[in-house]
Amino acid sequence: MVKVLMPKGSDTMTEGKVLKWVKNEGDQVSAGDTVVEIETDKVDMEVEAMGGGVLRKILVQSGKVVPVGELLAVIGKPDEDISTLLKGGGIAAAPAPAPAPAVAPIPASASPAPAVPALSARQPENGGRVLASPLARRMAQEMGLDLNRITGTGPAGRVVRQDVERAAVLSVGARMPRVAEAKPAAAQAPAPAPELPKRPAPVSTGPEFYDEPLSSMRKVIATRLVQSKAPVPHFYLTIEVDMGRAKELRESAKVLNPELSFSYNDLILKACAAALQLHPHVNASFQGESIRYHRRIHLGIAVAVEEGGLITPVIRNCESKTLQDIAREAKDLVARARNRKLNPDEYVGATFSVSNLGMMGIEEFSAVINPPEGAILAVGEVAEKPVVAKGQIQVGLRCRMTLSCDHRVVDGATGARFLQTLKQILENPVYLAF
Numbered sequence: 001m002v003k004v005l006m007p008k009g010s011d012t013m014t015e016g017k018v019l020k021w022v023k024n025e026g027d028q029v030s031a032g033d034t035v036v037e038i039e040t041d042k043v044d045m046e047v048e049a050m051g052g053g054v055l056r057k058i059l060v061q062s063g064k065v066v067p068v069g070e071l072l073a074v075i076g077k078p079d080e081d082i083s084t085l086l087k088g089g090g091i092a093a094a095p096a097p098a099p100a101p102a103v104a105p106i107p108a109s110a111s112p113a114p115a116v117p118a119l120s121a122r123q124p125e126n127g128g129r130v131l132a133s134p135l136a137r138r139m140a141q142e143m144g145l146d147l148n149r150i151t152g153t154g155p156a157g158r159v160v161r162q163d164v165e166r167a168a169v170l171s172v173g174a175r176m177p178r179v180a181e182a183k184p185a186a187a188q189a190p191a192p193a194p195e196l197p198k199r200p201a202p203v204s205t206g207p208e209f210y211d212e213p214l215s216s217m218r219k220v221i222a223t224r225l226v227q228s229k230a231p232v233p234h235f236y237l238t239i240e241v242d243m244g245r246a247k248e249l250r251e252s253a254k255v256l257n258p259e260l261s262f263s264y265n266d267l268i269l270k271a272c273a274a275a276l277q278l279h280p281h282v283n284a285s286f287q288g289e290s291i292r293y294h295r296r297i298h299l300g301i302a303v304a305v306e307e308g309g310l311i312t313p314v315i316r317n318c319e320s321k322t323l324q325d326i327a328r329e330a331k332d333l334v335a336r337a338r339n340r341k342l343n344p345d346e347y348v349g350a351t352f353s354v355s356n357l358g359m360m361g362i363e364e365f366s367a368v369i370n371p372p373e374g375a376i377l378a379v380g381e382v383a384e385k386p387v388v389a390k391g392q393i394q395v396g397l398r399c400r401m402t403l404s405c406d407h408r409v410v411d412g413a414t415g416a417r418f419l420q421t422l423k424q425i426l427e428n429p430v431y432l433a434f
Contacts, residue, residue, distance in 0.1 A: 001080060002051035004073040006066050009040035009344040016040050017065045018072065023055045029075050032131060032158065036072060044340040047072070048133070054078050057086065132159035139164045139332075228371050232286075233407040236366050239419045242427050243382050243397045249429045262327035264382050264399075265301075265356050270326050270432055271425040272377060273297045273318035276352060279418040283351050285372040286408045292372075300350030300370065301330060303337040312370060313337045314350045323432060358382055364400040374409035377422075378402040 006016045017039040023029055034046040035055065053075045060072045074082050130147040132140070136159045140147050143164065150167045152159035246267055253260040276283040276297050284293045297319045300312035313333035315326055336342050352374075355367040358381035367378040380400040387396035401422070405415045425431050 001077075001082060001085060002049060002053065002075040003071055003085070004035055004047060004049065004075065006038065006060075006068050006070045006072055007045075007047060007344075008068045009038075009045055013040050013068060015065050015067050018060050018062050019044060020062055021058060022046075025055055025058055027055050029053060029055050032133070035075075039340070040344075045343065049075055051075060053080075056080070056082050059086075130159060131157060136160050136164045140167075228369050232369055232371065234366075234369060234404050235407050235412065235415075236402055236404055237412070237415050237419055238364065238400060238402040239423055241399045241401060241423045243399050244427075246426055246429050247382075247397055260324065262323055264358070265354070265379070266323060266327040266330055267429060267432075268356070268377075268379055268401075268426065269299055269301070269315065269318065269330065269354055270321075270323045271422055271429070272299060272352065272354060273321075273326075274425055274432060275418055275422040277319055278421050279414065281414050282375050282405075282410055282418045284374045284409050285351065286374065286406055287372070291374075291409055294351040296351070298349050298351045300353035300373070301334060302353060302355035302367070303334050305338055305340065311337050311340075311342070311347055312350060312353055313342055313347050316349070352376070354379060358399065364402060366402050367404050369404050369406055374406045375415065375418075376404050378404065 009016065019037040019039050021036050022034045023036070029035060029049045030052045031049055033049050035049050036047045038045055038047055054077065055073060056076050057074045058072070059074070060066055060070065066072070074085055076082055131152060132147055137147065139145075140150065140159075145164060145167055147159055150159050150163050151157075152163055243264065246264060249267070250262065250264075253262070280293055283297055284291050286292075296317055298314050298316045299318050300314050302310055302312050304310055313336075315321070315329050315333065318326060321329075333342070333346065337347070350370065350373060353367075353370050353376040355376060356379040357365060358379055360381075362380055363383070364380045365378050367376045369376050378401065380402075382397060382399045384395050385398050386393050387398065388394075389396070401419070403415050403419055405412075
């Protein structure tokens, strides 16, 4: 007999909402099948069966909010007596999946990363169906990868997200980059002027206002930002960066290989990782009686979601990833963040964050630190502007960046040196190739 419980999706989650039952009462369920979809304070997630059998009883209907650990349903044999379990006794509950720790201390003698598993053909298991998590199955389908050829490193050889990502890297690496012959740029027609949105009709009848209950995400944002802005002593440093060579790098990469595509934000993320390696005192967090300096660089990306709110998916171990690795992973994480399809371990544990509003035409802003991180970088628009060079006024491509620092962790000079290094790297992006 197996219990389906409301899982603890993050360290801030205390309750969850049942969105939709994927399985109905009486349906056959196998271990690893998705049983129900829930809404946490950050994402929508799938809850999988920890064992097989028949879905005997659904105890919480769609739309209901219940505390973490609440019994949602019972899976068992068709003729098994579940009355004792429904009354709250008897069977020990399967543990709810715990969220990833914020950042676990890494011993100095940490063992090297495991070798990348090779792609190999294998026989499907579980009655002809390869054991794989729903996320891994969806990612493999989107990337056009065959699950039968991916070696699983999860429990019982199950294919998990990391296995699909490694397989994707191997499949890309197997293709030699092709140098495309540079073609003269075609004359571009002027872009049409953007249409202004239509003004809504004025409201002349009915109530003067309406109140909307806080969503789970908005509740957490309200709590977390008060925890950050009130007790954390923020200070701000702003610098302007010449992005001309960054633009040349993007254009050159496309000429070299049309498949090489990355945004300014991807380049900034990679440059932040390189600068943090040189300034590890910025890759730190306040712990009350100590300051924790992180040996790994896990970058958070602030992403706005459609219904209102903010979530920060995390790209881990950026110090050892290429620009293309970061670009590929950022694209996937941002897309799933906007659809609230992240796993709990994909939005916790950042050691430094980047928030970019440049695509909305914002020239400069200051971001609020996401505790327990010690700093966050706010990135404005990459735009042409008049600049003075060698006594002459000319057109330059510039971007203003503001570093918000926790003064308990980062001193002014430390933050300034970090920004200087970040500026040097972005103005000479060839550095990132070495």
